[in-house]
Amino acid sequence: SIDGQRLWSSLMAMAEIGPTANGGSCRLALSEEDAAGRRLLIEWCEAIGCTLRVDRVGNLFIRRPGKRDDLDPVATGSHLDTQPKGGRFDGILGVLAGLEVFRTLHDQGIVTERPLELVVWTNEEGSRFAPAMVASGAFAGEFSEEYTLARTDRDGVTLGQALAACGFAGEMPVGEPRLASFFELHIEQGPVLEEENEAIGVVTGVQGMRWFDVTLRGQPAHAGPTPMTYRRDALAAAARLIDRLQAHALADTSGGTKVTVGCLEIDSPSRNVIPGEVRLTMDLRHVVEAELDALEARFDRELAALTEAFGVETASERIWASPVVNFDAGCIDAVERAARAQGVAYRRMMSGAGHDAVYVSRVAPTSMIFIPCRDGISHNEAEYATPEHCALGTQVLLEAMLERANT
Amino acid sequence: SIDGQRLWSSLMAMAEIGPTANGGSCRLALSEEDAAGRRLLIEWCEAIGCTLRVDRVGNLFIRRPGKRDDLDPVATGSHLDTQPKGGRFDGILGVLAGLEVFRTLHDQGIVTERPLELVVWTNEEGSRFAPAMVASGAFAGEFSEEYTLARTDRDGVTLGQALAACGFAGEMPVGEPRLASFFELHIEQGPVLEEENEAIGVVTGVQGMRWFDVTLRGQPAHAGPTPMTYRRDALAAAARLIDRLQAHALADTSGGTKVTVGCLEIDSPSRNVIPGEVRLTMDLRHVVEAELDALEARFDRELAALTEAFGVETASERIWASPVVNFDAGCIDAVERAARAQGVAYRRMMSGAGHDAVYVSRVAPTSMIFIPCRDGISHNEAEYATPEHCALGTQVLLEAMLERANT
Numbered sequence: 001s002i003d004g005q006r007l008w009s010s011l012m013a014m015a016e017i018g019p020t021a022n023g024g025s026c027r028l029a030l031s032e033e034d035a036a037g038r039r040l041l042i043e044w045c046e047a048i049g050c051t052l053r054v055d056r057v058g059n060l061f062i063r064r065p066g067k068r069d070d071l072d073p074v075a076t077g078s079h080l081d082t083q084p085k086g087g088r089f090d091g092i093l094g095v096l097a098g099l100e101v102f103r104t105l106h107d108q109g110i111v112t113e114r115p116l117e118l119v120v121w122t123n124e125e126g127s128r129f130a131p132a133m134v135a136s137g138a139f140a141g142e143f144s145e146e147y148t149l150a151r152t153d154r155d156g157v158t159l160g161q162a163l164a165a166c167g168f169a170g171e172m173p174v175g176e177p178r179l180a181s182f183f184e185l186h187i188e189q190g191p192v193l194e195e196e197n198e199a200i201g202v203v204t205g206v207q208g209m210r211w212f213d214v215t216l217r218g219q220p221a222h223a224g225p226t227p228m229t230y231r232r233d234a235l236a237a238a239a240r241l242i243d244r245l246q247a248h249a250l251a252d253t254s255g256g257t258k259v260t261v262g263c264l265e266i267d268s269p270s271r272n273v274i275p276g277e278v279r280l281t282m283d284l285r286h287v288v289e290a291e292l293d294a295l296e297a298r299f300d301r302e303l304a305a306l307t308e309a310f311g312v313e314t315a316s317e318r319i320w321a322s323p324v325v326n327f328d329a330g331c332i333d334a335v336e337r338a339a340r341a342q343g344v345a346y347r348r349m350m351s352g353a354g355h356d357a358v359y360v361s362r363v364a365p366t367s368m369i370f371i372p373c374r375d376g377i378s379h380n381e382a383e384y385a386t387p388e389h390c391a392l393g394t395q396v397l398l399e400a401m402l403e404r405a406n407t
Numbered sequence: 408s409i410d411g412q413r414l415w416s417s418l419m420a421m422a423e424i425g426p427t428a429n430g431g432s433c434r435l436a437l438s439e440e441d442a443a444g445r446r447l448l449i450e451w452c453e454a455i456g457c458t459l460r461v462d463r464v465g466n467l468f469i470r471r472p473g474k475r476d477d478l479d480p481v482a483t484g485s486h487l488d489t490q491p492k493g494g495r496f497d498g499i500l501g502v503l504a505g506l507e508v509f510r511t512l513h514d515q516g517i518v519t520e521r522p523l524e525l526v527v528w529t530n531e532e533g534s535r536f537a538p539a540m541v542a543s544g545a546f547a548g549e550f551s552e553e554y555t556l557a558r559t560d561r562d563g564v565t566l567g568q569a570l571a572a573c574g575f576a577g578e579m580p581v582g583e584p585r586l587a588s589f590f591e592l593h594i595e596q597g598p599v600l601e602e603e604n605e606a607i608g609v610v611t612g613v614q615g616m617r618w619f620d621v622t623l624r625g626q627p628a629h630a631g632p633t634p635m636t637y638r639r640d641a642l643a644a645a646a647r648l649i650d651r652l653q654a655h656a657l658a659d660t661s662g663g664t665k666v667t668v669g670c671l672e673i674d675s676p677s678r679n680v681i682p683g684e685v686r687l688t689m690d691l692r693h694v695v696e697a698e699l700d701a702l703e704a705r706f707d708r709e710l711a712a713l714t715e716a717f718g719v720e721t722a723s724e725r726i727w728a729s730p731v732v733n734f735d736a737g738c739i740d741a742v743e744r745a746a747r748a749q750g751v752a753y754r755r756m757m758s759g760a761g762h763d764a765v766y767v768s769r770v771a772p773t774s775m776i777f778i779p780c781r782d783g784i785s786h787n788e789a790e791y792a793t794p795e796h797c798a799l800g801t802q803v804l805l806e807a808m809l810e811r812a813n814t
């Protein structure tokens with residue numbers, strides 16, 4: 001059984017690298033802090049006899065040998081990079097839980113049939129280099145090595161340059177090694193487990209997501225002398241669109257539909273000027289691909305209706321789509337058995353957020369384990385998961401990995 | 408009868424002071440450009456025997472003597488300052504029309520009973536120093552001299568310092584001279600006259616206006632894992648508020664109700680984060696004060712309803728209120744008679760925008776004359792009024808002033 005105290009100590013030690021004012025961490029991908037975090041992990045792993053390989057996009061593969069090193073490894077992992085004002089758990093827990101699994105096996109002198117692999121994926125957050133999850137995507141063949149290395153940060157530094165600068169430009173071809181299976185432990189980043197008093201989420205897949213950039217063009221005009229009936233108010237049109245789609249999502253009592261407008265900007269805003277142009281983002285999600293298609297069609301219809309209702313021209317570009325992911329039944333079952341063995345309340349659930357496991361699942365049997373996080377908050381210095389839940393998730397991870405590594 | 412060609416030439420000459428790239432003007436209040444514009448006007452007026460007085464907030468009073476200089480003058484005027492990318496007509500027309508009236512009387516050797524006064528009000532636009540119309544407000548007793556002189560621009564320069572620097576810190580006490588009546592010619596800044604094919608607006612008053620700063624506070628959360636029913640989405644709440652109030656305003660078939668949200672900002676916006684806080688501005692207007700009260704009450708109710716519907720805290724501060732203004736019946740009638748005498752289509756109408764005449768009307772019988780402007784556009788380099796309409800408005804001004812100055 002894993003050592004929850006030791007796990008917590010390693011989480012808190014990692015959080016000291018790039019600490020922020022309010023108790024979070026700042027380790028932007030491939031920054032000096034991110035590199036220092038990686039070096040600390042490597043030091044810990046080498047101390048228990050593990051070996052490191054680094055691929056050409058900087059993904060770390062840390063191997064614990066098995067009895068049959070000709071077999072593909074059972075892998076776990078996540079990411080060590082954070083948001084600018086990030087928390088201490090998002091990504092980090094999944095990596096340090098893997099370390100804790102290795103340390104536990106080491107202490108007890110257990111050698112599994114298959115080798116085990118702890119993976120640290122480069123630049124998951126997408127905060128320094130867009131898109132997010134780019135290096136697990138490269139591993140799975142979604143992005144080419146060239147594309148990945150050419151991503152630039154806001155100072156014009158490429159991901160490739162940053163890798164070289166911080167000493168993590170590896171030699172191993174991207175896509176190696178083949179993984180027998182992959183498990184990722186993560187905080188839920190939502191409120192469901194906490195609200196429902198459940199300790200473990202057995203993650204069966206990831207909802208589909210589509211991102212859109214929307215522009216509404218009306219006519220700027222003076223707020224005072226312009227009669228309501230003459231107006232072509234781009235913000236009024238945006239408000240109608242948002243209100244209608246929110247109501248539509250709320251009306252889906254299954255809870256499968258999610259609609260979020262995260263950004264909205266008025267061109268040249270002024271208190272007494274009717275907004276002439278509004279740009280907004282639309283994030284549509286659903287756990288069923290066909291329903292996501294229907295949701296997008298609904299969005300298109302609501303958008304088109306604005307032209308008649310508000311006299312605005314509309315333009316919408318789909319800039320990203322991630323299809324619904326259904327994880328491997330065998331990996332899901334292994335997680336469920338491990339959760340049940342703990343005697344705690346758990347639920348099967350879809351992940352609402354994207355994770356490295358989304359891409360990895362394309363090339364290896366995969367599933368995920370969620371634990372509750374306080375108030376569902378993440379990407380925030382206030383992010384918190386209890387030591388008990390961290391330990392519990394890690395125990396579930398250990399048992400799921402052992403099951404897959406010994407059969 | 409006035410000389411439309413001469414009027415147009417003076418408008419175009421003034422536009423050359425602080426010209427902008429796309430055919431507009433930039434003469435921010437009390438800038439070097441604004442001062443140069445004032446000097447040009449003064450030169451023109453002194454050439455026809457007028458005399459200048461400047462009050463302590465920089466308002467220019469340019470007098471054409473009458474037969475009875477013991478009587479209060481009949482006045483006209485507007486402002487010469489512009490928005491940063493302003494047009495060539497907003498304010499300027501009202502000043503140069505007064506010059507054209509003086510020149511016409513000068514050419515024809517006409518001396519009125521009462522003296523005439525051309526007034527240039529300082530800082531009408533409010534673009535450099537807030538609030539707008541501050542110096543006509545000071546003239547009318549709405550703002551103290553100290554308050555007015557202490558207004559600061561974004562570089563920390565006070566209005567008083569700017570007056571001294573550009574040579575327009577006058578000696579005359581603010582509020583002098585008393586005016587027998589005041590007429591202001593202005594572009595409509597809205598689309599009604601153009602759409603209705605009418606050449607003159609006989610302005611009977613100015614609608615009441617109230618400005619609010621609104622904050623909606625919910626909870627930021629990840630767009631993916633947060634179920635719709637758990638959300639406290641500040642933007643969804645804002646959208647509901649805007650949509651409801653827009654619908655309410657449109658349902659008023661009298662056209663008296665106007666609702667505009669000109670600014671809306673999300674705190675720390677991110678595409679996949681549910682907005683936790685939104686700040687927006689609300690501009691409510693109505694031509695009837697009691698209806699404006701009812702509109703504000705409706706706004707308060709819709710705002711309060713958001714707490715229940717979206718779980719957001721709401722705060723709203725009324726930062727400015729300008730009551731409904733009803734101009735002087737005698738001045739309105741004088742304008743209407745002058746308009747009718749031209750044989751053109753005209754309408755009695757309320758002004759949708761605030762003007763210096765709003766404040767002046769508190770201390771002198773006042774009305775305004777509107778002419779159409781292209782597409783209702785103002786505060787914009789594309790602002791345009793035809794030479795014919797400018798001349799027509801000036802002719803109406805001349806006749807209204809003569810009627811009041813000779814009786």
Ligand SMILES: NC(=O)NCCC(=O)O
Nearest residue numbers: 132352353354355631679
């Ligand atoms: N975990 C996470 O924040 N992924 C980013 C993609 C998403 O918005 O789900």
Ligand SMILES: NC(=O)NCCC(=O)O
Nearest residue numbers: 224272539759760761762
């Ligand atoms: N004319 C003008 O733009 N005045 C400013 C106050 C208002 O918004 O009506």
